[in-house]
Amino acid sequence: MQQYFVNSKAPQDGLVTITDKDTAKHMFSVMRLAEGDEVVLVFDDAIKRLAKVINRDDQTFQIVADLPDNVELPVYVTIAVGFPKGDKLEFLAQKATELGASQFMAFPADWSVVKWDSKKLAKKQEKLEKIALGAAEQSKRNRVPNWQLFDQKAAFLKQVTDFDHVLVAYEEAAKEGEQSHLAASISQFQAGDKVLFVFGPEGGLSPNEIDQLTSAGAITVGLGPRILRAETAPLYALSAVSFAMELNQKGN
Amino acid sequence: MQQYFVNSKAPQDGLVTITDKDTAKHMFSVMRLAEGDEVVLVFDDAIKRLAKVINRDDQTFQIVADLPDNVELPVYVTIAVGFPKGDKLEFLAQKATELGASQFMAFPADWSVVKWDSKKLAKKQEKLEKIALGAAEQSKRNRVPNWQLFDQKAAFLKQVTDFDHVLVAYEEAAKEGEQSHLAASISQFQAGDKVLFVFGPEGGLSPNEIDQLTSAGAITVGLGPRILRAETAPLYALSAVSFAMELNQKGN
Numbered sequence: 001m002q003q004y005f006v007n008s009k010a011p012q013d014g015l016v017t018i019t020d021k022d023t024a025k026h027m028f029s030v031m032r033l034a035e036g037d038e039v040v041l042v043f044d045d046a047i048k049r050l051a052k053v054i055n056r057d058d059q060t061f062q063i064v065a066d067l068p069d070n071v072e073l074p075v076y077v078t079i080a081v082g083f084p085k086g087d088k089l090e091f092l093a094q095k096a097t098e099l100g101a102s103q104f105m106a107f108p109a110d111w112s113v114v115k116w117d118s119k120k121l122a123k124k125q126e127k128l129e130k131i132a133l134g135a136a137e138q139s140k141r142n143r144v145p146n147w148q149l150f151d152q153k154a155a156f157l158k159q160v161t162d163f164d165h166v167l168v169a170y171e172e173a174a175k176e177g178e179q180s181h182l183a184a185s186i187s188q189f190q191a192g193d194k195v196l197f198v199f200g201p202e203g204g205l206s207p208n209e210i211d212q213l214t215s216a217g218a219i220t221v222g223l224g225p226r227i228l229r230a231e232t233a234p235l236y237a238l239s240a241v242s243f244a245m246e247l248n249q250k251g252n
Numbered sequence: 253m254q255q256y257f258v259n260s261k262a263p264q265d266g267l268v269t270i271t272d273k274d275t276a277k278h279m280f281s282v283m284r285l286a287e288g289d290e291v292v293l294v295f296d297d298a299i300k301r302l303a304k305v306i307n308r309d310d311q312t313f314q315i316v317a318d319l320p321d322n323v324e325l326p327v328y329v330t331i332a333v334g335f336p337k338g339d340k341l342e343f344l345a346q347k348a349t350e351l352g353a354s355q356f357m358a359f360p361a362d363w364s365v366v367k368w369d370s371k372k373l374a375k376k377q378e379k380l381e382k383i384a385l386g387a388a389e390q391s392k393r394n395r396v397p398n399w400q401l402f403d404q405k406a407a408f409l410k411q412v413t414d415f416d417h418v419l420v421a422y423e424e425a426a427k428e429g430e431q432s433h434l435a436a437s438i439s440q441f442q443a444g445d446k447v448l449f450v451f452g453p454e455g456g457l458s459p460n461e462i463d464q465l466t467s468a469g470a471i472t473v474g475l476g477p478r479i480l481r482a483e484t485a486p487l488y489a490l491s492a493v494s495f496a497m498e499l500n501q502k503g504n
Contacts, residue, residue: 071477098484100476139478180499224352224494225323226391232350235484239491242476244500247432247492 002031003040003048003137005144010043014063016051024059040067046142072142073100074191074245078163079234080156082109082201082209083116088231093128095231097135097145099238104128104147107156111203121149157212163196165189166218169233170210182221182237186244197237202230254283255292255300255389257396262295266315268303276311292319298394324394325352326443326497330415331486332408334361334453334461335368340483345380347483349387349397351490356380356399359408363455373401409464415448417441418470421485422462434473434489438496449489454482 004023006016018024027033033053041051041061048069051061079092079101089106096104108115116124128147136144150156160166167185179187189195198205198213205213214220223236256275258268270276279285285305293303293313300321303313331344331353341358348356360367368376380399388396402408412418419437431439441447450457450465457465466472475488 069477095484095487098478098480099488100478139480141478179501183495183500222499224498225321226350226352226393228350228391232347232487235347235487236351236491236494239488240495240499242488243435243492243495246476247474248435248496249431 001040003140005042010045016061018059070142071140075189075193075195076102077241078103078196080105080196081199083112083114084201084230085113089128090131091231092234093131094135096234096238097132098139099235100242101145101238103145105156107150107153109201110206110209112201118151121151125149160216164193165195167221168198168213168218169223170220171222180222181219186241199233253292255392257294262297268313270311322394323392327441327445327447328354329493330355330448332357333451335364335366336453336482337365341380342383343483344486345383346387348486348490349384350391351487352494353397353490355397357408359402359405361453362458362461364453370403373403377401412468416445418448419473420450420465420470421475422472423474432474433471438493451485
C-alpha cells in the first residue's frame with residue numbers, strides 16, 4: 001500500500017487534510033485516489049496509520065487504525081561523509097535511506113575536491129531531503145532521515161561528542177581469528193544508541209582528520225579487505241549493522 | 253599502486269607483453285608509465301604480481317615479485333537477478349564487484365518489464381564485463397567477476413544445482429530472538445563453497461518462480477525489515493557475507 005509522510009503531529013480527531021502540494025499531487029493526480037481508498041500516513045511520531053480518503057476535493061483523510069510495524073534500525077545511525085564529487089550524495093540519500101540511516105551529514109574534508117558555497121549547499125540540501133523522503137516512502141520507513149550540510153569542517157566536528165559511538169571508516173590490518181573493530185563495536189551497541197559513521201571523500205580522510213576524530217573518541221574500523229568507493233562504504237556499514245542487530249540476534 | 257588484469261596465464265619467464273589495447277592505452281597514454289615504473293598485474297591464477305616496465309615501446313613488463321594479498325571473499329558468491337529496468341545491471345556490475353561478487357547472472361523473470369533480444373544481450377554483456385573489470389581493478393580484487401545473461405529462464409534454472417547453497421531474497425517474517433534464515437545459512441558456509449543469491453526484478457519474483465527455486469533446494473531469506481530496491485538487495489547480501497565471514501569470525 002502506498003505510504004506518505006505528513007510533516008505534522010497526528011491529529012487528535014483523526015481527520016487529516018493534506019496541505020503539502022507535492023504529496024497531494026502524488027495522491028490525487030498520480031495515484032488518482034478516490035473516496036474510500038486507503039493509504040498509510042506517517043506523522044512526526046513515526047507511527048504508521050491506515051487512513052481513508054473521505055473527501056477528494058478537500059484532500060481529507062480519516063485515520064482508520066494505527067499499524068504496529070516499525071522497520072527502523074534498533075540504533076540511530078548517522079552517516080557523515082566528506083563532500084564527494086558528482087552526484088554521490090544523491091546516490092547515498094536514496095540507498096542509505098533504504099538501508100536504514102536515520103541522519104546524514106556532509107562536510108568539506110581536507111581532500112574534498114568540490115567547493116560548494118552556502119547558496120549551493122542550501123539548494124543541494126533541499127534536493128537531498130526530497131530524495132530521502134521518496135526513498136523513505138518506498139522502503140516503508142517510519143522516519144525520514146534528515147540532512148545537515150556543513151560549510152565548515154569545524155562545525156561538523158563539534159557534533160561528534162553528541163554520539164554514543166563514533167566509527168571512522170579506515171583501512172585496518174585484519175588479524176587472523178580476531179573480531180574486527182567493526183564487529184566488536186557493533187556488539188557493544190545498545191538499542192536506542194546514537195551511532196556516527198564517518199567516511200572520507202574519494203581520496204579518503206587525511207591523517208590530520210583521523211587524528212582529530214580519534215582524539216574526540218572515534219575508533220577506526222575496516223570494512224573488509226576490498227577497497228570500497230566513497231559511496232559504497234556507507235552501504236556496507238549499514239548492512240552490517242542491520243545484519244548483526246536485526247538478523248543475527250542469536251549470534252551476538 | 254595501479255592494478256591491471258591480464259587475461260592470460262602468468263609467464264614462466266617473468267616477461268609480459270601487454271596485447272590488450274584498452275589496457276595498454278590506460279597504462280601508457282593515461283597513466284604515462286615510464287621504464288622502471290611499477291604496477292600490479294593479475295593473471296588467470298588470481299595471484300597479484302609486482303611488475304616493472306622494461307620497454308615502453310614494446311609494452312613489456314618484468315615480473316618483480318609475487319604479492320601475498322588475497323582480498324576475495326572466502327566463498328564464491330554468484331548474484332543472479334531478474335532483468336531489471338534501466339541501467340541497474342550496470343550499477344550492480346560496479347557496486348557488487350567492489351563488494352566481492354565472483355559471478356553475475358541475469359535472466360528474464362516473470363515480472364521483468366524489459367525484453368532484451370540476443371543481440372541486445374550480447375552488447376549488454378560486453379558492457380557489463382567492462383564495468384566489472386574496471387571495478388575489480390579499482391577495488392584491488394584478485395578476480396574479475398564474469399557475467400552470464402540468459403535469454404531463457406529455463407537455462408538459468410538449470411544452473412541452480414551447481415551451487416552448494418541457493419538463497420532467494422524474499423520477505424520473511426522475523427521472529428523475536430531467532431536467527432534469520434540469512435544468518436543461519438551464512439553460519440553454514442564453508443570456505444570455498446559456491447553460493448547463489450537470487451533476486452527478482454523491480455516487482456520481485458513470482459510465486460511460481462519461488463516454487464521452482466525452492467523445489468530445486470533454494471531457501472528463502474529476508475534482508476531485514478525495510479523494503480530494498482532490486483539493485484540494493486544484492487549489496488546488502490554481499491555486505492552481510494563479508495561481515496559474517498571476514499570481520500565477525502569470533503562471533504560465528
